[in-house]
Each structure stands twice: as C-alpha cells, then as structure tokens.
Amino acid sequence: MVERTQSGTEGRKQRKVRRALWTVALVLGLSMILPLTGMLLTGDTTGQAVAQQQSQDDAAALSKAEQQRRDFWREARGGTSGYSAVVGPETGVLIQSGGDVWRAVREGPILRYGGIGLIAVFAAIILFHLIAGTVKLEQRSGRTITRWTLFERVIHWYTAILFIILGITGLSLLFGRTVLSPWMGKEAFAAWAGLAKPIHDWLAVPFVIGLVLMMLPWIKESLPKAYDLTWLKMGGGYFDRSKHPPAGFVNAGEKIWYWLLFFGGIVLVVSGFYLLFPNFGWERSTMQLAHIAHAISGIALIAFSLGHMYLGTLGNQGTLEGMVSGQVDELWAKAHHNLWYEEVMKHGNPKDASSGAGARQPLAT
Numbered sequence: 001m002v003e004r005t006q007s008g009t010e011g012r013k014q015r016k017v018r019r020a021l022w023t024v025a026l027v028l029g030l031s032m033i034l035p036l037t038g039m040l041l042t043g044d045t046t047g048q049a050v051a052q053q054q055s056q057d058d059a060a061a062l063s064k065a066e067q068q069r070r071d072f073w074r075e076a077r078g079g080t081s082g083y084s085a086v087v088g089p090e091t092g093v094l095i096q097s098g099g100d101v102w103r104a105v106r107e108g109p110i111l112r113y114g115g116i117g118l119i120a121v122f123a124a125i126i127l128f129h130l131i132a133g134t135v136k137l138e139q140r141s142g143r144t145i146t147r148w149t150l151f152e153r154v155i156h157w158y159t160a161i162l163f164i165i166l167g168i169t170g171l172s173l174l175f176g177r178t179v180l181s182p183w184m185g186k187e188a189f190a191a192w193a194g195l196a197k198p199i200h201d202w203l204a205v206p207f208v209i210g211l212v213l214m215m216l217p218w219i220k221e222s223l224p225k226a227y228d229l230t231w232l233k234m235g236g237g238y239f240d241r242s243k244h245p246p247a248g249f250v251n252a253g254e255k256i257w258y259w260l261l262f263f264g265g266i267v268l269v270v271s272g273f274y275l276l277f278p279n280f281g282w283e284r285s286t287m288q289l290a291h292i293a294h295a296i297s298g299i300a301l302i303a304f305s306l307g308h309m310y311l312g313t314l315g316n317q318g319t320l321e322g323m324v325s326g327q328v329d330e331l332w333a334k335a336h337h338n339l340w341y342e343e344v345m346k347h348g349n350p351k352d353a354s355s356g357a358g359a360r361q362p363l364a365t
C-alpha cells in the first residue's frame, strides 16, 4: 500500500518535470520560430545581429560617401582638372577660386574708388569753372588759320562719339546694379543692360579703328619738348591769365591727354579683345585680369576725357570752333599756341589750303 503510494507520488513528480521541460521547450521553440517567421515574412534572413551589422556598415558607407563628397569639392574648389566633360582649355576645372578674388576686387575697390574718382573729377571741374571761369578770347583778328583738316575733324568726332557711347554703356554695366537698378527698378535696368551689352560689344571694333586713325597722324606733334616743362610750371596759364605759357601745335596738357589716351587705349583695347573673344581659349584668370585692366583703364580715360571735354568747350573760348570748322582765329592761335603760330607765320601752314603753304605777315598785336 505504502509502496503504491510512493510510486504514485514519484509518477506525479516525473509528469510535473516532463510538463515543465515541455513548457520550456515550447517557449524556446516559439521564441525562435516567431522572429524567424517575421524575418521570413520581411525577407530579413540574417536577423537582428545582421541588422546591427548592417546599420554599422551603412554608417561607415555614409561617412565614406561624405568623405568622398568632401574630397570631391575640395579638389574641385582647388582648381584640379577633370571635373567637367567639356573639352577645351581649363574646361576640366569645375571651380576656379580666383573668381572670388576677382568679384571682391570688382565689387570692392573698383566700384568704390572708380565711382569716387569719377565724381571727384566731375566736382573738381565744376569747382574750377566756378572759381577760374572760361579763358576768354577778348578780341578777334578776323584772320583765321586752318588748325584741323576735314579728315582730322571727322575722325575726331567719329572716335569721340563712339568713346562716349562706349563710356556710357560700359559704366552702366559696371555700376548699373549699384547705381541704376535701385533708381530705375530691376526690370527697366535689366532691359537697359540687355541693350547696353551688345552696343558696347559691337562698337568696340569701330572705335579701335577710329582711335588708331586719330592717334597715328598726331604722334609727331605730341612728342614732348623742353618748353612743355615751362607750360606745366606755369599751370598752363589757367591760374595767372596775364601770361601765355609757351606751346607748339599742341600744349603740354594736350600732350599728356594724348599719351594717356595712347597707352590707356592700348590697355583698354588689348584687355577688351580678351573679353570680346573668350572662345580663343583664354583661361579664366586671364579673363579676370583683363576685366580688371579694362575697368581701370576705362574709368581713368573717362575721367581724363571729362577734363578734355571741358577744356575743349567751356574752358577755352574759340577752341571748339577749330574742331568744328577747322579754322581758328589768329589771335587764339597766338595766345594758346604761340610757337606754332610763329612757325606758321614764318614758314606757312601745310594744312591751310585757302591761303597756301606760304609765309604770312604775323599780327602786330
């Protein structure tokens, strides 16, 4: 009886142990089967560890991609070639950092000092005129001398008109966004700039032709002479009007204008050539230098031309008529260009077709 009771108790214990073992096996089995089912359903066959590994790899790949991106832009910004498929000089260079320097120079000192310089010259001319006034031609002799031939006058006005149009369009392109756009409004300025650009481009070559034809015949008369120093020391007679400083066919001031136009013109034309024909294969740094040289020489010549225009009109009575009709009064010639006047009186004037090239009796006054 006791034996049966013991064997019954042991049997219950064994069943309990077996049940517990099955339960553990079931839980373990389920815990493995369920994620596996999820993985199978989602296509993830590698499990959580794989997923972890994956995210680490992703991060590494991402930082590698980021590194590559950084390397790419560092090299591209450094001007390394091979970053563009376009064929031609320097076309493989995607970013040329010199452009930043060029923009800073253009939008900094050139606009600032160029603008201030032009305004200062304009203001100085007005001030000078208000203080000193026109150099008057008090008397006329009634006798005239040919100063400028028809060819010289036509070529002077042709070149001058082109210079003025190029100056206005050029200044519009350089200062437009700062000065004109706020005043005219963006759309009107865009329309004007769209017109100014082709005008500036197309008139460049006709201007160069005029400049060469105007400058070449005047080169001999513009060579410096010792008496030019006296003219300069006397301030051209503009301050003490009782004395006439010595001058040949052109005075020292006109010679300075001539040579500024000569050398400034060369810089302007050569730099303009680079800008007008970029397809000849210039590198960007060449174009940037050309642009800076073009802007500086252009502004300088415009500033000096303001002085020239003033002296040729309001500044000196009787001067403009020479460049319009070709004739100047002998008294004007004697006062402004005494050495030329004496020369013409002594040896005649090759330009004076009406009275021949022979000698003349100088005016008594």
Ligand code: HEM
Residues within 6 Å of the ligand: 147, 156, 159, 160, 161, 163, 164, 218, 250, 254, 255, 257, 258, 261, 305, 308, 309, 312, 313, 319, 320, 321, 322, 323
């Ligand atoms: C409205 C504008 C202009 C006026 C009223 C003007 C007037 C004159 C006059 C009157 C002369 C003769 C001076 C004399 O007989 O001694 C002259 C000469 C000359 N002009 Fe002009 N001019 C103008 C624009 C220009 C421009 C834009 C240039 C340059 C592109 C220029 C270049 C010259 C040169 C090189 C001479 C010979 C040197 C001299 O006499 O100064 N002119 N001009």
